Structure formats: structure tokens, C-alpha cells
Amino acid sequence: MNPNDRMTRRQWLGVSVTAAAGLAGASAVAATTTRTAAAALPHLDEKDAQAAALHYVHDAKLVDPKKNPTYKPGQHCANCLQLTGKAGDAWRPCNIFPKHLVAATGWCSVWAKKPGTA
Numbered sequence: 001m002n003p004n005d006r007m008t009r010r011q012w013l014g015v016s017v018t019a020a021a022g023l024a025g026a027s028a029v030a031a032t033t034t035r036t037a038a039a040a041l042p043h044l045d046e047k048d049a050q051a052a053a054l055h056y057v058h059d060a061k062l063v064d065p066k067k068n069p070t071y072k073p074g075q076h077c078a079n080c081l082q083l084t085g086k087a088g089d090a091w092r093p094c095n096i097f098p099k100h101l102v103a104a105t106g107w108c109s110v111w112a113k114k115p116g117t118a
């Protein structure tokens with residue numbers, strides 16, 4: 001190796017700091033892109049074929065317990081294991097309906113308690 005090609009410690013640190021800043025920036029862009037993509041999803045229609053098949057409703061208080069014997073008061077999307085996105089948002093992504101947002105107040109027959117929720 002030619003001694004003139006060697007990086008000084010200062011040059012190496014400069015490259016490392018630049019690379020770390022680039023990775024942090026890329027990560028922030030990816031997170032923003034994911035949030036933006038989720039926000040761009042349409043709201044799930046209760047009449048959507050999959051939604052209807054899973055008895056999805058926007059308001060869990062309107063669930064008919066006779067038709068949905070697994071439903072218990074207090075169950076809703078916001079305390080379901082399948083809900084993702086930002087806590088507090090009225091409409092959020094759900095793993096079961098990946099092309100739509102569901103109402104945080106909603107419910108469907110796939111509901112499963114999210115650990116740590118009431």
C-alpha cells in the first residue's frame with residue numbers, strides 16, 4: 001500500500017460520521033415513508049367482502065352478541081393485537097386488512113387481546 005493512500009485518523013472519523021448520519025437519515029426517511037403510506041390507505045368499508053365475512057364494524061358497541069358470541073364488551077380495535085400504527089389515531093393499520101385503515105373503535109371476529117391493554 002502506498003503510504004500516501006492511507007487515511008488519517010481525522011479523515012477516517014469524518015467518513016464514519018458521514019456514514020452514520022446517512023444511515024440515520026435513511027432510517028428517518030423510511031419511517032416517514034411508512035407513516036405516510038399508512039395514512040394514505042383508505043378507510044375499510046364495512047361492506048367490503050372480507051370485512052363482512054369477519055363481521056367488522058366501525059363501532060364495537062354496535063356488535064350483535066347473538067351473531068358474534070365471542071364478542072365481549074370492552075373489546076375494540078385499539079386493544080387488539082392486530083392493530084398497528086400510532087396510538088391515539090382514530091384510523092389505524094391492521095394486519096388483517098393490510099390495504100385499509102380500521103377504526104380504533106371498531107371490532108371484527110379476529111379480535112385478540114393485545115398484551116398490556118385493559
Ligand code: SF4
Pocket residue numbers: 056076077078080081082083094095096097102106107108109110111112
Ligand atoms: S383484527 Fe383486530 S384491529 Fe383488525 S379489525 Fe379486527 S378487531 Fe380490529
